Amino acid sequence: MNISRFAKRLSLFALLITAPLAQAAQDQMIPSPPQLAAKSYVLLDAASGKVLVENNGDQRLPPASLTKLMTAYIATLEIRKGKIGEQDLVNVSEHAWRAGGAASGGSTMFLPLNSQVKVDDLLHGIIIQSGNDASIALAEYIAGSEDAFADMMNETAATLGMKNSHFMNATGLPDPEHYSSAHDMAILARAIINEDAAHYAIYSQKEFYWNNIKQGNRNLLLWRDKTVDGLKTGHTAEAGFCLVASAVREGARMITAVFGTANEQARAAETQKLLTYGFRFFESQTFYKKGEELTQATVWKGLTRQVKAGLTEDLTLTLPKGQIKQLKAAMTLNPQLQAPLKQGDVIGKVEVKLGDEVVHSADLVALEPVEEGGFFRRLWDSIRLFFYGMFN
CATH class of the missing domain: 2.60.410.10 (D-Ala-D-Ala carboxypeptidase, C-terminal domain)
Structure with a gap:
């Protein structure tokens, strides 16, 4: 046999054998996840609930205003159960006004003392403006007091499987016994997204105008990435800058929770790294x-x-x-x-x-x-x- 022809056949045979193996190896190759400049973070697939990336994901940390995800979640649960209505008028108590109003120095909806505000407006004020006053007022309306509402928050957290969370208030204002984790916040975000699409749409709104005051959503990714449609920011001196976000690309949804970044720009940039990694290297399929x-x-x-x-x-x-x-x-x-x-x-x-x-x-x-x-x-x-x- 012609040696040159035999060598060509052997090379072709080797190519046919190794090409599928090389492709299979390529299919399964995945680079290491990005290392974020944050205390704790989680990347979670929304469809399966699987954690794809985590670093200190179950560490108990102060959640700051990410707390308001639970406040808003309970409020929408109560609406769906028919226990409160979106057009119900809520009285703004002195506690809500003093602890969460303009004089408090924190995030506020600027609710006047003893005014009456619709539940729907308060919900927008909590989600978009991160209003502490709106959070307290709605908590008092639902449970009678903020302390009683905190009990509801903890019961709801247990039901959702949030094993490293304990809430003392509706706002996220600092308290030694008030904590959550990146993993738990991702679990809560998944429940918000999957259970109530109508109210979840509020999280994508970039601004809210109330009482002649317009305030913008602090989630910078809503402006930077059109695939991002929520959820919530948080910040205190102790917690650092935190963000729970979600995005949809080509029918797949990813959820991120990032705790303890250095500033507003960093929490957006670090979150974007996680989302990019998740969509680039993972895929989901519903079999049944x-x-x-x-x-x-x-x-x-x-x-x-x-x-x-x-x-x-x-x-x-x-x-x-x-x-x-x-x-x-x-x-x-x-x-x-x-x-x-x-x-x-x-x-x-x-x-x-x-x-x-x-x-x-x-x-x-x-x-x-x-x-x-x-x-x-x-x-x-x-x-x-x-x-x-x-x-x-």
């Missing part, structure tokens, strides 16, 4: 939606022979770009399901694998109840199950 029928399982001794199976939560995964297409999902069902079954009973499992590694698992549940069948159905199935057990 909650409540969607994925398969049917056989039921013994029931009025029906089959039950619909699905998930209680969306199955969404976030991985380095290139790995999503390599995932494979498989379902296993309990082979001896017996009636009665309640809606939500666990009847199997879904596993998602990357090669041989299980990267995620979730329970399959009954999407509908199945009642017991009649006497003869139960008797016949008992006999069948006896022989099924003998030969399996």
